[in-house]
Amino acid sequence: MTAPALTALRRLPAALPMLIAAFMMGLATSFAAPFMPLFAVETAKMSPLQLGVFLTVTSVGSIALSTLIGRWSDRLPSRRPAVLLSMGSAALGFVMLTTTTAYVPLLLIGALLLGTGASSFPQLFAYARVQFGPAGAEAAQNGLTTLRSVFSLAWVAGPLLGAGLVGALGFRGLFLCAAAAYVGAALPVIFSRGRSRAALTAAAVASNLTETPAPVGPRQLQLISLGFVLYGTSLAMGAVALPLFITQELGGNTGQVGLLVGLCALLEIPIMLSFVLRPPRFRTATLMVVAFGLLAAYSLLTGLGGLVGGAWLALMLVAQAIRAIVVAIASCLGMAYFQELMPGRVGAATTLFANTGSAGNLVAGLLSGAWAQAFGYGSVFGLCGVLAAVACGLMVVSRRKGGRRELAA
Template sequence: MVIFAAFLISTFIIGIAGALQSPTLSRYLSFEVQANPIFVGIFFSVNAVASIVASFLIAKYSDNHGQRRYIVLFCCIMGIFNSITFAFTRHYYVLITVGVFFAALASAAMPQIFALAREYAIKTGSNVVAFNSLIRAQLSLAWVIGPPLSFFLAVNYGFTTMYLSAVAMYIVVIVVIMLFLPSVQRNPTPVDISPTISADPEQSILKNKSVIFLFLATMFMWIANMMYLIDMPLYVDSVLHLSSALPGKLMGLAAGVEIPVMLIAGYLVPYVGKRNLIFFAVVCGVLFYIGLILFQNEYALLALQIFNGLFIGIVANIGIIYFQDLLPTRVGVASTLFNNAVTCSVIIGGLIQGIISDLYGHQAIYWIGLVMLLISLLLCTQVKAAQ
């Protein structure tokens, strides 16, 4: 029970530390560093690419050699260095080199925790999906609390205080990990692997078609979601002319739906199956974007968040487990692939939203989101069912 609580606390605190920094990063770069919009965009792109590369290399090392507990500790220490750099430096080129370097290494903490949690659940005979669902819910809860706290600290006490708060959180989580998080000895070949799923720890990911299709499907899902998150506040204000408080209500309601959906989905997996749940989630996403195209009043947008919460809640929880099941001997790489698909979506979704909304208006964003999800649904049909 203590170890289980340690996983929940570690995930929540690392999530809060990340959620403190990400929402206000563009504001920090614009007002504190005095970077122009082009340099802000370059920073986000460089940061995302560095995170993808670093987390994948760390994942590959962890699957072959490393103890994940020590790797998570290393990533948290890098998070401290990153936060200190941003707290006391306002020089753009230092931030985009030294800061991004530390941030990229710190970004591997979360997928490594999910990989360690799966290995611990298997070792102890726990329900892997339910265990992952509870941990994933902590991350969602962190992102409900983190962004408002981030803006509160940054606006009222300054960015130095905000980043030092993140340092304090990383210190707390390091203590929790050192005292309570277990080291798990991994078996080179897990038992009960489906014959459709490779058990070769050295197999090239490029040869696993199901993994490739799932990666692309996941990326398209999150591109649609990222475009919505970026565009929706602008759409509500400049096109629909609704309350400026509505975007916050929509995001909060969606997050409120996501958390119970994650927990319920975890318990439904043995009865429904991961593949069917993913299909259901994408269909909910399709209905959500159709609704965004058809309806433009406040109550309809609020009601549509049920479909949005079902979509994101299931995909965010079951998606990472699906990758792990398809690569059972490369759990670190599998977890990182899911994480990198989301990171890629940040880059691509931001570019599409900026270009399309400028050329064709905000309404076009939701048509593209709908197309993305239909493509994702088609790609999911090519992914084999995993045990």
């Protein structure tokens, strides 16, 4: 059934523009995201705590503005204006980063422009889901997974290209290229044939793609949501600390940062595509427990990089392979998992899943900065491991509560 669904998706006129937009947006984020902490510390001269505040303010702006844009887009005949607004804001934000290194202006750019730009990803995927609606429910779900894989494909080369851009053109050239990539992502959306508001309702029905299981209790849902928040916090803290740990404590360079980030993205792709070509044999809840446990192992291995001397790069290459499994499972199956937990409430489930990630980023911003300033960047990974282990434990406890609930029923 999967092959016919993918064939139907491939025949859609909207498929190619959406794939191009996802790839270009992946390039834009992969150019800038791995090197933003380096820009903040090395060029803008932020302390670790100031970096944490900057990331937190950007996350707060992202949560608030993405919520407003999401509500606004729900009332529009098409989500296209919301997609273009968010991509345009991101492009303008990166252009503005080339004009100042003063702390307060950077906070404003992060909160307002980059915060608005953060809605590019969910708005593009929401727009694409509507475009894929005519292909049928299975093809629409597979299409979104394929878009996520294409987004990861851009991250394979993006960090290495970003490192080259920093070396050749500096952060100014890097941010201008990121802005140009966002413009490139917006062009396919501008020229795509968007579907009408009448089609949106049908697509929303088609987006409820999972089987309806027995409902979970509020307590169990709270535990799972908290687990995902801790997972998001651990993942985000590690992403912020990794480039600074490598360049400031291990004696590495931006090229090695790009190599590690690109390798992780490369390894994510076949894992993600396997979910399209062959459905997982294990329950989604089981896979999430595995993913969170592996995140704890990844954090431990990465943190050991400061204790193995010149072998740190080999150790981190192995660690990035583990991280690729974690991200592939959580990013591809996480949204569907929340939809399973909240049957018949696709919109609320999707919002809850997105908010756990945003909350994780918010906590990670301040916590990673304060922790790094007190104990160093390498120690951040120890804290990441603890948070991931607690997240894994919460998932195990929630499964037991769910089992008792089913027996009681």
